Amino acid sequence: MHSPLPVLALLTNALIWGLAWWPFRQMLGAGLHPLWATALMYAAIVLGFSALRSGVWHQVRAVPALALLAFSSGLNNVAFNWAISIGDVVRVILLFYLMPAWAVLLAWRILGERPTRAALARLLVAFAGVLLVLWPAGGAARLGAALGLADVLALLGGFMFALTNVLLRRLQAVEAQARMLAMFAGCTLMALAAAAAGHALGQVPAFPPFDIAWAGVATVLTLLLLAGNWALQYGAARLAAGTTAVVMLSEVAFASVSSMLAGSSEPSLRTLLGGALVIGAALAAARRR
Numbered sequence: 001m002h003s004p005l006p007v008l009a010l011l012t013n014a015l016i017w018g019l020a021w022w023p024f025r026q027m028l029g030a031g032l033h034p035l036w037a038t039a040l041m042y043a044a045i046v047l048g049f050s051a052l053r054s055g056v057w058h059q060v061r062a063v064p065a066l067a068l069l070a071f072s073s074g075l076n077n078v079a080f081n082w083a084i085s086i087g088d089v090v091r092v093i094l095l096f097y098l099m100p101a102w103a104v105l106l107a108w109r110i111l112g113e114r115p116t117r118a119a120l121a122r123l124l125v126a127f128a129g130v131l132l133v134l135w136p137a138g139g140a141a142r143l144g145a146a147l148g149l150a151d152v153l154a155l156l157g158g159f160m161f162a163l164t165n166v167l168l169r170r171l172q173a174v175e176a177q178a179r180m181l182a183m184f185a186g187c188t189l190m191a192l193a194a195a196a197a198g199h200a201l202g203q204v205p206a207f208p209p210f211d212i213a214w215a216g217v218a219t220v221l222t223l224l225l226l227a228g229n230w231a232l233q234y235g236a237a238r239l240a241a242g243t244t245a246v247v248m249l250s251e252v253a254f255a256s257v258s259s260m261l262a263g264s265s266e267p268s269l270r271t272l273l274g275g276a277l278v279i280g281a282a283l284a285a286a287r288r289r
Helices: 005-018 021-029 034-052 056-061 066-086 089-096 099-111 117-134 140-146 149-170 176-200 212-236 241-248 250-261 269-288
Strands: none
Touching (some): 089 117, 099 149, 212 241
């Protein structure tokens, strides 16, 4: 019999990210903006990683293409963490999971993988679902005005997550530790840059004085993110790509159920129908893989 540990590992990762909206909101309520929180947590991870694997930096510098991976991964985390801190969690998660649709287009452009008719059909279904999620009561004329900051961040995060996955495939010959360190460093630098720019524009408050209320949450979440990353590496390395994709979609369920139980999300029928199309397209893509 096959061991259930790889699936359990992936479910652990999905659970951590599916519940991550809560600690980010707790830190925001204690005065630590999600951009500063992201920079702080990943800086701690980079420092710890560098202390244990100091030679990896040489590998990172030897592959200039890792800079693009650092950029996409960093912007993905910045956008997602900010979005789930301020937006309707279910809506944000569903918009973020347009990622498989973006991946089809990016793989076509970057990897030269021409999409099949079935892939294009899934693409149309996913985009139709997003339109349902975003469609305002006033019709198409009010679509632009109905887009909030959280919506834009969720869409950007999903696009950058898809780009990150495509780049990981293109850079699969590079040492895994070098890829991981590049991604962690990118999260740190992009979060710092976004926080500084947002502060200069008056959109992000200054880094707050030390407070155990947010420091304790940040410490626990950092350890959980490390555990989740290890679980992802363990599970994904032992399962087929399609199986991994299906299991990781459980993050949608974890985030949706927890946010609705906590009263942080009240999805409309249109949002649920649109979400069903988005997730259905993602499941179809995973089964195909």
